[in-house]
Structures are given as structure tokens and as C-alpha cells.
Amino acid sequence: MATSSSDPGSGSITDAVRADVPPAELSYGALVGRGLDIDAFLAEYFALTGVDGIRTVTLALGRTPIEVEPFEMVEGIGALESLKSCAGAVQAEITCAHVDAVTSDRAERGVRQKHPEWGIGADVAMARHESPRSGVEYVNFCQLLVSGLPFTLQGLKYGVINAAEAQVIYRETRHLDPAARAEIDARLFTDVHTCFGLGGKKLGSMVRHWALAYVSENETDLAAKALKDRYVNIYPLDAHRMKLVGILPTEYGVAIAQVLARETGRAQAAGDGRNCAQVAADTVLEGLTGVSDPASFSVQLGVVMTDRTLFQGHPEPAYLQGYGIISAQKARELLAGSPAKPLDSWVRRLYTAPGTGDLVAMDQKTRLFSGGLKQFINVRDQFCRTPYCGGRIQHLDHVVQSARGGATRAENASSRCAWCNATKEAPGWEESPIPGDRHTLRVTTSSRHVHTSTAPRMPGTDYYPVRPVSPPPPRRRQ
């Protein structure tokens, strides 16, 4: 944030103070009465106060009285949306300036010459309470918005479009060459009344339509990209369901669609009682697992629960490894339904004595986490432990790297997604475990911002039932 004083001209607050105005006449009302230029005043205020000024205004905004007239209330909602849009534009400009500053500093010091932007996105994302991995895409968005979409940037600043619309324009133009992108950017804002007020879907479709005229990639490139970007993922949706999602090249999708159509057709012809959607889901399940009845799966279920939940019908939820929190009843059903598959001893020890540190004290001589320790850390952490990430566990990481003398022990271990495990090697990034009841680690990013990450609460370590909590206090600088 700039610290140099602007020149707001006559009517500015500093002019008023310099003129020896008595304090009583420095109230907002009095100054407006004397002809204060409020725009110049605010520009000067932010130039002088920088980040602290933004925080002060944020706190003041939180205390804004709510209008009682319906028209004014909706006006207020719109005005606040403009404020968010403008904040998004300024955030993008600051992000670009930050990237430039860090990369030129690294270039000067000869650090990370191959990937000078390494870790910057993670730092920015965590400041925005978002997954570190998403920061790379966010930085790309900011750079393209600031350098390649000047009209969109201005539109965002003045609240003509909101952040979601800016994202749509970015997404639909990022693959174009700069000249084509600039043409579409200008075209959008020569007639804002036709281009905006459409909603994201119609805006996206319109920009895509224009962009097709400029696409330089040929069909072979697009097909290769579709093949390269294929994925399927499954994640918990709620207490009883998981969601399977994916994006596949056309031929994969067509093949799957044909199998599903064939199987649903067969089921209908045979008078099957299931509907088409159910037949399709069962076909996918059988195709992937080779069994049609989930009860006959030979997968191991790791359940962590209290003795009260298991034996006394207590309602405290349990934790199912590879899924997350499940209801007490569901946990009891799972255990009752598989008497032939007793739980591993490490699970029993966790449930009988949560937090005692039995396994925590387990020492390993190798540099690799393995066996009971590996399972323990996976259950303890549940997700990637980088603040705001929560990605799928892919690596067991040394919080303090073994090259720096970090031990292969539970206290110095954390579960990570592959991306975060690589990102922590960014210049200046440091991590260390913090002693305490529940496993906590401190993450200091390259910009020297400190975040902490505490392992999720295990069944038996929490008060139950959960009590309501007060709203958090205003966020202050760390």
C-alpha cells in the first residue's frame, strides 16, 4: 500500500487540520458542511493509513446500522456487492505487485531461479482463507486480469461486474492470445447494458461464442488436452452419501454412457424394480469393485469411537477412516455388520485411550513413516494438514524436514497432499510442531505470515453435545 500523501486539493482533511480548525468542527457533519470532498478525503485516508486503514474501515462497516426501508435495504445489499467487487480488483492488483516484488527479490539473490513464483500462491491463498493449492490459479487470474483485461479490471473496481463475472470472463478468454483477449475485453465494456445483467451462464456463453472466432488451438491439441485432463474423484457429501465426479474425454464418456444405457435397458426389460438412476449407480459400483453387494466388500473399515458410543448407545459421532465423521448409530451398524473382521489393534488402542500418546511415543529408526505409526497419523490428521487445504492425504510429511534434523516421530509428522508437501519447500517457508494436548503445527510462509494447524478432534476428546459458540471477535493483524 502506498504511503506517500496524495494531493486531494482543497477540502481535504489535512488542509482542515492545518487550518487550525477546533476539534468540535472536525466531525463528519461539520466537515461536510464546510465543503469536505469526501472522495478526496477517503483517497488520502487510505494513502496515509494503508492496511491499517482497511482494517479500521472494515470494523466500522461491521457496525453500520441496518436500514429499515425495504428499498434502502436492497440498495445496501447492492452497494456492499460493489464494495466486494472493488476489493477483489484491489486484491488482484496487490497480488500482482507482491508476485513481482518476491520474484525480483529471488532473482537478485539467485534463489529458486527455475520456479521463481514457488509458494507465492499458497501464501496469498492462506491470507484469503482458501486452499493453498487454489492460490496458483488465483495468481494466474490476478495476473491476467491486471495485465490482459484492463476493462474487466475497471468494471470490477467500479462494481459494474462482480467477482464471479470477472472469473467467467477470465475463464473464457485465458486460452486466447493477448490481442484477441484485449478485443473481447474492450467489446464487453463498449455496451455494458447488453453484456451484463445476464448472469454468469449467459455471459460465459456469449464470451465463449466470441472467443471461438479467435481460437488458435487446433482440434488435435484440444483432444490431447481433454485426454491429459481426465479425472474422477469421490468425496463425502453428507453423513450418508458420497459424490462421484469426473471429467473425461468424449470417447470415454460415450463408452460409459453406452454401458449404462445397455444395463438400464436390460434391467427395465427384465422388470427390475430399480429405477434407471439406481441401475446406473449399481452398474458403476459393480464395474469398479467387481461386487454388486457392498456388504460383501473385503475392504477394511477403520472406526474410531468411544466406549460409550459402542457399548452404551451414546450419541457421540465416530470417525470412519477414509470417509470422516459418521453418526454413532452408523458406526455401531458397521461394527455389528462385520463380526468376522475384527478391528486392528491400533484402532482399539485409539478408541480406548484417546490422546494418551501411546502410539505418539513410537519411535522409528528409518526416515519413512510406516506400519502403526503411519496408520495413526492418517487417522489423527484425516486431511492434508496445511491450513485451509483439507485435501486428500497423499504423503506423510516430516514437519521439520529430516534433512534439517527432524525426527521420524508422530509429533514431527503430518499428513499432506502432494501439492502442499512440495510447496513447503518454498524459500523462507518454515514449519514446526507446537507441544500441546492435540497435535498442532506452526506454518510460517515465505512472507513471514504465521498460521497454525491443529489436528481434528477425535471421538472421546470433545465435550458432547456440542455447545453453541459466540461469533468470533474481529480479525486483527497477526
Ligand SMILES: [Zn+2]
Ligand atoms: Zn494440501
